[in-house]
Amino acid sequence: MLRLEAGPGSTFCDGLTRREALRIGAVGLGGLSLPNLLRLQAATPAARARRARSIILLFLSGGPSQLDMWDLKPQAPEEIRGTFRPIATRVPGIQVSEHLPRMAGLADRFTIVRSLTHSTPNHPAASYWMMVGSPIERPAFQAVSMSREDRPHPGAVISRFRPAAAGVPSFVMVPEAISPVGPERPGQHAGFLGAAHDPYRINSDPNLPDFNPGALGSVPEPPRLRSRKAVLDQIERESRRLQRAAAVHNLDAYYVRAFDLLSSASARKALDIRAEPARTRDRYGRHVFGQSVLLARRLVEAGVRLVHVNWVTNVNGKGGQGFDSHRDHLNWARTELLPPTDAAFSSLLEDLEERGLLEETLVVVMGEFGRTPRFNKAAGRDHWPQCFSALLAGGGIRGGQVHGSSDRIAAFPTSLPVTPGDLTATLFHALAIDPHTIIHDQQSRPHELVHGQPLISLF
Numbered sequence: 001m002l003r004l005e006a007g008p009g010s011t012f013c014d015g016l017t018r019r020e021a022l023r024i025g026a027v028g029l030g031g032l033s034l035p036n037l038l039r040l041q042a043a044t045p046a047a048r049a050r051r052a053r054s055i056i057l058l059f060l061s062g063g064p065s066q067l068d069m070w071d072l073k074p075q076a077p078e079e080i081r082g083t084f085r086p087i088a089t090r091v092p093g094i095q096v097s098e099h100l101p102r103m104a105g106l107a108d109r110f111t112i113v114r115s116l117t118h119s120t121p122n123h124p125a126a127s128y129w130m131m132v133g134s135p136i137e138r139p140a141f142q143a144v145s146m147s148r149e150d151r152p153h154p155g156a157v158i159s160r161f162r163p164a165a166a167g168v169p170s171f172v173m174v175p176e177a178i179s180p181v182g183p184e185r186p187g188q189h190a191g192f193l194g195a196a197h198d199p200y201r202i203n204s205d206p207n208l209p210d211f212n213p214g215a216l217g218s219v220p221e222p223p224r225l226r227s228r229k230a231v232l233d234q235i236e237r238e239s240r241r242l243q244r245a246a247a248v249h250n251l252d253a254y255y256v257r258a259f260d261l262l263s264s265a266s267a268r269k270a271l272d273i274r275a276e277p278a279r280t281r282d283r284y285g286r287h288v289f290g291q292s293v294l295l296a297r298r299l300v301e302a303g304v305r306l307v308h309v310n311w312v313t314n315v316n317g318k319g320g321q322g323f324d325s326h327r328d329h330l331n332w333a334r335t336e337l338l339p340p341t342d343a344a345f346s347s348l349l350e351d352l353e354e355r356g357l358l359e360e361t362l363v364v365v366m367g368e369f370g371r372t373p374r375f376n377k378a379a380g381r382d383h384w385p386q387c388f389s390a391l392l393a394g395g396g397i398r399g400g401q402v403h404g405s406s407d408r409i410a411a412f413p414t415s416l417p418v419t420p421g422d423l424t425a426t427l428f429h430a431l432a433i434d435p436h437t438i439i440h441d442q443q444s445r446p447h448e449l450v451h452g453q454p455l456i457s458l459f
Contacts, residue, residue: 052395052430053360054300060311061178062323065371068333069097070389071114071410080373080409082330091400099338102346108400109349110393111458115404115413121383126368128187133424133450145183154427155306156190156197161433167266169200170305174292176203178310192441206273206291213271270302285343293344300361326380362395362430373409387412395430396459421452429454
């Protein structure tokens with residue numbers, strides 16, 4: 001049996017401190033009705049901030065431009081502001097790009113953070129910092145691929161401290177890990193927490209007719225598993241493939257998780273995106289990003305704790321530069337980047353709200369950095385980590401607000417700067433995980449989950 005004991009200053013998972021619990025006991029069961037108990041919980045700031053059950057992280061790999069999406073500067077010279085114009089949103093005083101019209105209509109549901117900042121213009125190192133909340137400690141020439149020396153992704157931490165119920169994975173990554181060129185970038189798995197907390201990898205485009213729901217689903221419709229031996233035989237075959245295809249150092253953990261998933265009707269049902277009505281799939285967008293976001297919604301409905309959706313460059317079946325738009329930036333953003341982002345994010349918020357899931361699902365939209373204020377000679381914008389934007393919605397976040405501000409050309413924060421550690425700490429705080437919890441690496445050295453402070457004012 002697992003016992004949870006709280007000391008005098010401890011906080012229980014429902015946001016009540018031990019002292020408040022004793023107060024409830026002092027009142028007596030006859031004097032405290034359920035409505036009064038709920039009001040007492042709501043009066044506790046920690047309880048209000050800890051509503052999330054799941055997180056959907058939309059990672060716009062490459063670096064979305066703050067100047068052309070969520071922090072436009074219409075008074076700046078054209079060589080800085082470009083040709084996109086701001087439009088009013090549902091919230092007076094908040095504007096976004098004209099190419100994000102559906103987002104504009106939902107501005108009262110999300111918060112824009114306009115003051116994110118760090119110091120790394122390198123894709124792999126910046127992605128790692130934004131994903132795990134800490135700068136990578138390995139030398140630059142080594143910091144290009146995943147390693148068991150690295151800190152864990154938040155999904156792995158949640159798998160460790162807030163695991164999903166049996167039968168569904170705690171942490172899922174779709175449609176694939178980021179690896180535009182070379183190896184898969186660091187920060188996308190459990191690091192030193194070990195393979196037991198790695199993401200369940202989809203590794204397939206949900207927009208394709210032959211979509212295969214992940215490495216452990218070898219066929220679109222897995223056969224009925226009539227016996228334990230049939231399951232174990234399938235896992236054995238898959239484990240050999242995993243050994244050839246990936247650096248898996250703890251296959252015992254994969255066996256345990258694989259058996260749960262392959263024998264779980266709820267997991268298979270969540271991964272069957274073809275069960276969605278055609279009109280719903282159309283709203284999200286018939287491209288890899290839109291269908292991946294729709295799949296993320298299905299997964300959190302089934303109980304998955306964190307779904308990480310990566311933007312990959314083959315949007316609409318095409319290759320290209322993705323959000324890493326070093327050339328022809330405005331045309332690429334207008335046709336290939338902003339419309340899919342607008343459709344998928346907006347459909348996700350609408351569906352979560354309609355299903356009563358928005359308050360318990362934190363949605364985060366971010367990339368590894370922003371883009372340069374000035375265009376380069378190829379009409380592109382280059383890497384810019386000094387100031388960029390992100391969106392947060394649901395999970396107890398108050399909508400209709402802007403956190404922080406930037407200077408007249410969106411080059412540097414002018415108020416309330418936010419580090420990657422602060423953003424990661426906010427994710428943990430939303431799920432009632434203390435961001436200063438101590439975890440140990442493979443050499444038993446202690447580490448805080450993240451060096452940062454949660455943005456309490458957003459809740």
